[in-house]
Amino acid sequence: MPHTIHLIDASPYVFRAYFALPDMRDPAGRPVSAVYGFASFLVKYIAEEHPTHLGVAFDESLTTSFRNDIYPEYKAQRELPPAELEAQLAACQAVAKALGAACFVHDRYEADDLIGTLATQLTRKGHDVLVVTPDKDLAQLVDARVTMFDYSKGVRYDAAAVRAKFGVAPRQVPDFLGLAGDAVDNIPGVRGIGPKTAAVLLDAFGDLDALFRRLDEVAALPIRGAKTLGAKLAAHRDMAFLSRELATIDRDAPARADLRALRLAGADPALVDPLFEELGFDGIRTRITRWR
Structure with a gap:
């Protein structure tokens, strides 16, 4: 049976939260503003969009991507994430897993490559894919079965919309x-x-x-x-x-689209309750529904 698999590009939402929100601390005094913003986004997304299958791809290859081997200046103008943000990335992954999402990360491949690989595997099996990102690079994945969704703006891009925005297919x-x-x-x-x-x-x-x-x-x-x-x-x-x-997105990255792993069974109380208590996110925890 065909499904629509939602694949989220996490980095834009994590970075946006870090720079947009005021400094926030967990009960132990550790910074958690990026985690809070990402958790709020993900809880809201699941509640509004009701995905049955969900994968979240994270960037870990900020300086170790294979693209840095090809062109050392690639992304060289970007400052590395502040230590306070870098320390929150693992917690963002933990939040996604606790909410029932499958997580993907690799030290040599970017989230774009992982999403491209998963989307290619899934569409070959007859499934549709919704790529959730504001990043124009991922527009190259759009085809008859792949749609790009800029969730913050509420805009979905099929092939015609990509051409209208960028002037190319x-x-x-x-x-x-x-x-x-x-x-x-x-x-x-x-x-x-x-x-x-x-x-x-x-x-x-x-x-x-x-x-x-x-x-x-x-x-x-x-x-x-x-x-x-x-x-x-x-x-x-x-x-x-x-x-x-x-x-060019590498569609042969080391990621496997396992439909059972991508199935969003629901938030796991055994993971959510202690994690959100540790983070001090009681307000978010009360908004979590047991999704099916």
Whole structure:
């Protein structure tokens, strides 16, 4: 029987909570603002969306991702999480497990890769997938069975919505980022090419491979600076392909989509009660329903 599996990209919600909420401490005096915000989000999400199957992917590869081997500057502009936040990440995973979610984390692969791998395995088995994230990188996973859900904004993206937002099809997102880059992840792209130009190029040529085979045709495109654009692309060819590689989600990461493990049986009182008591989250605990 086909199911809809919800896969949550945890990091945006954990980081958002840490920076948005005031300093909070558990009864032992340890910082818990990120844990509190993440727990509130997850309890609210389950109560509102009623997932029957739920996986949560966490980032542990902040400096050890295979992408750092390919390009040491990858995400290098980002400051590492403060010690107070790093100490809360394990508790966020414990919260997800206590609420009945399957957790996925790896020191060499990012949450994007784990989600992409799980989504690929699940759709091959005939299931639908809802990827819960505000991260545009994951738009490349969208297809007939995969929808992206920016929960905070209440917006769901199918293939048509991805094209409307970015000007490209989901499968073209890595090529799009290969050209336009991504300042958030320090993916360089091609200097001087922005999102609009990248979208026009991909609309005309389909992907980077075809674009660089047909650079002589770029000058005829109805875009500003078209006559010199071919030379600019040729000069930055290697960086464009490197950027695409960095932006491409690895769908063969070490993660296994076990439907039984993904089944959201419900919050486990044996885990929830002592954990939330230790964290001092009595208010959240009273909101938890025994989900089926």
